[in-house]
Amino acid sequence: MKRPRLQRILQTLSLGTFLGFLGFLSFRAAQGITPDVFLWLDPLGAAGAMLAARAVIPALLAGLAIIATGLFVGRFFCGHICPMGATLDLAQGALHIKRKKGAEPGPGARRIKYGLLAACLGSSALGVSLLYWLAPMPLATRFWGLVVLPVVRLGLDSGLGALRPLARALDWRALSFAVVPVPRFATMLFVALLFAGLFALARSAPRFWCRCLCPAGALLALFSGRPAWRRSVSPDCTGCGACIRTCPMGAIPEDPGATRFRECIACLRCVRVCPENAVDFRLLPRSAGAESFLPARREFLAAGLSGAGMAALALTGLDSPALKEGVAGTIVDPDRVRPPGALPEGDFLARCLRCGECMAACPTNTLQPAWLQAGVWGMFSPVAEARRGACDPDCAECGRVCPTGAVRPLPLSEKMWAKMGTAHVLRQKCLAWEWGKPCLVCKEVCPYGAIEMRRVDSSPVTVPFVLGNRCTGCGACESRCPVQAASAIQVEPMGALRLAEGSFEKAGRGMGLDIRRAVQTIRPTHGPAEGASPFDPAPGAPAGAAAPFDAAPQGPAPASFDPAPEAPSQSSPFDPPSK
Ligand code: SF4
Numbered sequence: 173m174k175r176p177r178l179q180r181i182l183q184t185l186s187l188g189t190f191l192g193f194l195g196f197l198s199f200r201a202a203q204g205i206t207p208d209v210f211l212w213l214d215p216l217g218a219a220g221a222m223l224a225a226r227a228v229i230p231a232l233l234a235g236l237a238i239i240a241t242g243l244f245v246g247r248f249f250c251g252h253i254c255p256m257g258a259t260l261d262l263a264q265g266a267l268h269i270k271r272k273k274g275a276e277p278g279p280g281a282r283r284i285k286y287g288l289l290a291a292c293l294g295s296s297a298l299g300v301s302l303l304y305w306l307a308p309m310p311l312a313t314r315f316w317g318l319v320v321l322p323v324v325r326l327g328l329d330s331g332l333g334a335l336r337p338l339a340r341a342l343d344w345r346a347l348s349f350a351v352v353p354v355p356r357f358a359t360m361l362f363v364a365l366l367f368a369g370l371f372a373l374a375r376s377a378p379r380f381w382c383r384c385l386c387p388a389g390a391l392l393a394l395f396s397g398r399p400a401w402r403r404s405v406s407p408d409c410t411g412c413g414a415c416i417r418t419c420p421m422g423a424i425p426e427d428p429g430a431t432r433f434r435e436c437i438a439c440l441r442c443v444r445v446c447p448e449n450a451v452d453f454r455l456l457p458r459s460a461g462a463e464s465f466l467p468a469r470r471e472f473l474a475a476g477l478s479g480a481g482m483a484a485l486a487l488t489g490l491d492s493p494a495l496k497e498g499v500a501g502t503i504v505d506p507d508r509v510r511p512p513g514a515l516p517e518g519d520f521l522a523r524c525l526r527c528g529e530c531m532a533a534c535p536t537n538t539l540q541p542a543w544l545q546a547g548v549w550g551m552f553s554p555v556a557e558a559r560r561g562a563c564d565p566d567c568a569e570c571g572r573v574c575p576t577g578a579v580r581p582l583p584l585s586e587k588m589w590a591k592m593g594t595a596h597v598l599r600q601k602c603l604a605w606e607w608g609k610p611c612l613v614c615k616e617v618c619p620y621g622a623i624e625m626r627r628v629d630s631s632p633v634t635v636p637f638v639l640g641n642r643c644t645g646c647g648a649c650e651s652r653c654p655v656q657a658a659s660a661i662q663v664e665p666m667g668a669l670r671l672a673e674g675s676f677e678k679a680g681r682g683m684g685l686d687i688r689r690a691v692q693t694i695r696p697t698h699g700p701a702e703g704a705s706p707f708d709p710a711p712g713a714p715a716g717a718a719a720p721f722d723a724a725p726q727g728p729a730p731a732s733f734d735p736a737p738e739a740p741s742q743s744s745p746f747d748p749p750s751k
Contacts, residue, residue: 177444178252178440179251179252179439179440179441182252182253183252183257183258183261184258186252186253186254186255186258187255187258187259187262189210190210190255190312190316191316193206193207193209193210194207194313194316194317194321194532195321197317197529197532197533197569197573207529207533207573208231208527208529208573208574208575210255210309210312210313211309211310211313211525211527211529211575211576212231212232212234212235212575213234213235213238213249213253213309214235214238214307214308214309214310214388214525215235215236215238215239215249215388215391215392216235216289216292216303216306216307216308216387216388216391217232217235217303217307217309217310217388217525217575217576218232218233218234218235218236218238218239219235219236219239219293219296219391220292220293220296220301220302220303220307221296221301221303221522221523221525221576223293223296223297224295224296224299224300224301224303224522224523225299225519225522225523225576226299226522229523229576229577231575231576231577232575232576238392239391239392239395240395241392242392242393242394242395242396242399243395243396243398243399243400244399244400244401245399245400245401245438246392246396246399246401246402246433246434246436246437246438247389247392247393247396247434247435247436247437247438248401248437248438249392250382250386250389250392250437251437251438251439252437252438252439254308254309254312254388255308255309255312255313255316256308256309256311256312256381256382256386257308257379257382257437259312259315259316259367260370260371260374260378260379260381260382261378261379261420263367263371263374264371264374264378267371269371269372269374269375270375271374271375271376271377271378272375272376275375275376275377276376276377276422277376277377277380277383277384277422279465281383281384282383282384282422282435282465283465283466283467283471284384284385285383285384285385285386285387285389285390285393286387286390286393286466286467286471286472286475287467287471287472287475288306288385288387288390288475289387289388289390289391289475290472290473290475290476290478290479291475291476291478291479291482292306292307292387292479293476293479294475294476294477294478294479294480294481294483295479295480295482295483295486296479296483296522297480297483298480298483298484298487299483299487299518299522300482300483300486300487300521300522300549301521301522301523301524301525301549302479302482302483302549303525303526304524304525304526304551304552304553306385306386306387306388307387307388307525308381308386308388308389309388309525309527310525310526310527310528313527313528313529313532314363314526314527314528314541314552315363315364315367317527317528317529317531317532318357318359318360318363318528318531318532318541319357319360319363319364319367321355321532322354322355322356322357322360325352325353325354325355326354328352329351329352329353329354332347332350332351332352335347336348353535355531355532355534355537356537356560357528357531357540357541358540358541358542358543358557359541359543359552377420377422378420378421379420379421379437382421382437383421383422383435393434393435393464394434396433396434396436397433397434397460397461397464398433398458398459398460398461399433400455400456400458401438401453401454401455401456402431402433402436402438402453402454402456402461403431403433403436403438403442403451403452403453404451404452404453404454404456405428405429405450405451406450406451406452407450408448408449408450409428409429409446409448409450409451410447410448410450411428412428412447412448413428414445414446414447415428415441415442415445415446415451416428418441418442418445419436419441419442420437420439420441421435421436421437421439422435423435423436423437424442425462425463427462430461430462431461431462432461432462432463432464432465433460433461433462433464434461434464434465434466435464435465436461438453440453486547486548486549489547505545505546506662506664506665507545507555507557508542508545508546508550508555508665509555509556509557509558509592509593509645509647509663509664509665509668510554510555510556510579510592510665510668510670511530511539511554511556511563511570511571511579511592512563512568512570512571512579512582512587512590512591512592512644513568513570513571513579513580513581513582513586513587513590513676514554514578514579514580514590514670515577515578515579515580515670515671515672516670516671516672517546517670519578519672520553520578520579520670521546521549521550521553523576523577523578524553524554524576524578525575525576525578526541526551526552526553527575528541528552528554529573529574529575530554530569530570530571530573530574530579531554533569533570533572533573534561534567534569534570535564535567535569536560536561536562536563536564536567536651537560537561538556538557538558538560538561538562538563538647538651539554539555539556539557539570540554540555540556540557540560541553541554541555542554542555554570554579556592556645556647556663558646558647558648558649558650558651558659558662558663559647559650559651559658559659560651561647561651562617562646562647562648562650562651562652563592563644563645563646563647564646565584565588565619565620565646565689566584568581568582568583568584568587571587580671582676585677586675586676586677587676588620588644588677588687588689589644589669589675589676589677589679589680589685589687590644590669590671590676591643591644591645591667591668591669591676591680591685591687592644592645592646592647592663592665592668593645593663593664593665593666593667593668594638594640594643594645594663594664594666594667594668595614595622595623595638595643595645595647595649595650595661595662595663596638596661596662596663596664596666597614597636597637597638597660597661598658598659598660598661598662599635599660601655601658601659601660602635602636602655602660602661603654603655603660604625604631604633604634604635604636605630605631605635605636605660608631608632608633609633610633610634611633611654612625612634612636613649613652613653613654614636614648614649614652614653614661615636617648617649617651617652618643618648618649618690619646619648619689619690620642620643620644620646620687620688620689620690621639621642621688621690622638622639622640622642622643622644623636623637623638623639623649624636624637624639625637636661638661640667641684641685641686641687642685642686642687642688643667644687645663645665645667645668646663647663649661649663650662650663669683669685
């Protein structure tokens with residue numbers, strides 16, 4: 173009798189739970205859920221992030237435990253639990269990707285994963301994380317959370333829109349006004365294309381990623397040479413080769429009685445297809461399996477040194493248009509505003525897996541994956557783009573869901589003091605400063621009362637000034653500024669407070685900050701127009717014009733960052749001509 177499809181059941185449960193967590197991520201009702209649990213399990217994420225951060229990250233100890241399971245059940249995790257493997261299997265089945273004859277990857281291709289593992293660990297040893305390109309759990313989270321989920325929500329929202337006329341006609345009020353928030357992310361297309369490429373590799377072999385590329389699989393394989401629970405073949409085997417043809421990992425060599433244990437993911441397909449019921453998985457005394465494509469020691473070492481070399485290059489700062497912070501006089505990209513509670517930049521980049529959980533959880537869509545604002549090594553790390561939405565003063569989800577502590581989990585009272593940056597008025601764009609039109613949107617939406625309207629000689633109306641010591645950099649002003657395209661008030665990392673430990677409030681007060689909630693909040697006072705979603709981008713495109721000055725993001729915040737009223741206004745290439 174054939175075994176039930178244990179792999180399919182476990183994979184379905186695992187992927188379903190993973191997607192369920194992601195789906196509920198941005199609903200406040202899901203506060204009790206710990207959505208990052210799958211990220212804790214990533215063996216490479218755990219080893220690499222702790223090595224790069226030079227710290228024990230308690231949540232990631234689970235990933236180290238997964239590595240140890242290799243000694244007992246081989247790469248069972250890859251075959252049954254990993255959402256990346258389940259995603260690849262699902263895509264291959266759903267898209268009917270057929271294997272091309274003769275395209276089987278050779279031994280050299282199958283050793284690539286060990287080289288990538290060595291490169292990842294080599295760079296992590298120097299404190300630079302390359303995991304974001306290769307660790308399977310962050311990749312799967314980014315794909316489902318930042319690509320598929322928004323598309324699903326868009327579909328649901330469009331469906332609701334189509335039902336709205338009917339709901340209005342029948343006076344179904346709940347349905348008439350229901351909207352599904354649709355977040356949008358800067359790198360969606362890139363990630364979608366990356367996964368399309370991974371799916372297409374199944375033309376060469378099923379699970380090409382797991383066979384040849386996945387460094388987490390390679391790490392598990394190193395411990396899976398002699399698993400206690402493993403494939404065994406009885407003398408009933410007739411050598412028909414059905415198992416060899418079915419094995420998705422190419423783990424059975426020409427002799428069907430042998431097994432490459434480091435490649436076997438214990439999917440049990442060989443058990444199911446064997447016409448003689450000659451194959452089983454059982455506890456057996458330890459013994460080595462068939463030869464398993466392990467690289468030579470010098471190849472492994474060379475790959476590790478290459479990773480370390482890339483890390484050394486990253487540490488020079490040459491890769492980055494934005495040089496390292498904390499060095500007097502260096503430049504920081506004005507668009508690199510980090511989430512509230514983000515560790516100091518070096519620690520932050522070492523820990524951040526670029527999984528995108530914080531971005532998927534952000535209810536206002538302000539958190540976006542970076543392109544090159546933080547250099548090549550900072551790609552896909554979260555930055556706040558206030559023009560898309562402000563950081564909600566009543567939310568600290570990014571810290572709560574971050575699996576590595578790259579963004580510290582903070583209570584709201586502390587998060588308020590985790591200053592992200594400071595708003596700056598671009599006077600040549602401002603309706604009040606440049607055009608003499610009465611406008612006080614920025615003052616009205618600021619949840620912290622950090623905008624003051626003052627009279628100046630050059631304008632017939634009162635004009636906005638930013639009180640730097642009260643501004644948290646939340647971006648409410650930038651997101652709601654009515655000026656088209658780039659806002660006339662923009663948040664920059666200037667004056668950001670980034671602490672690895674200790675109280676933000678205490679440090680902030682020491683710097684002279686005076687942050688308190690004003691009476692109004694963003695949404696009740698200036699929420700989106702009727703029918704719009706709170707995730708809708710603010711009018712105009714995301715801010716693209718860099719302010720013509722930079723400053724180191726840390727260090728004490730001055731009492732006010734505004735120049736004196738008579739100082740010349742800032743110019744921007746997008747501005748209309750002066751009067
Ligand atoms: S900061 Fe965001 S992207 Fe980075 S590890 Fe934390 S949750 Fe993931």
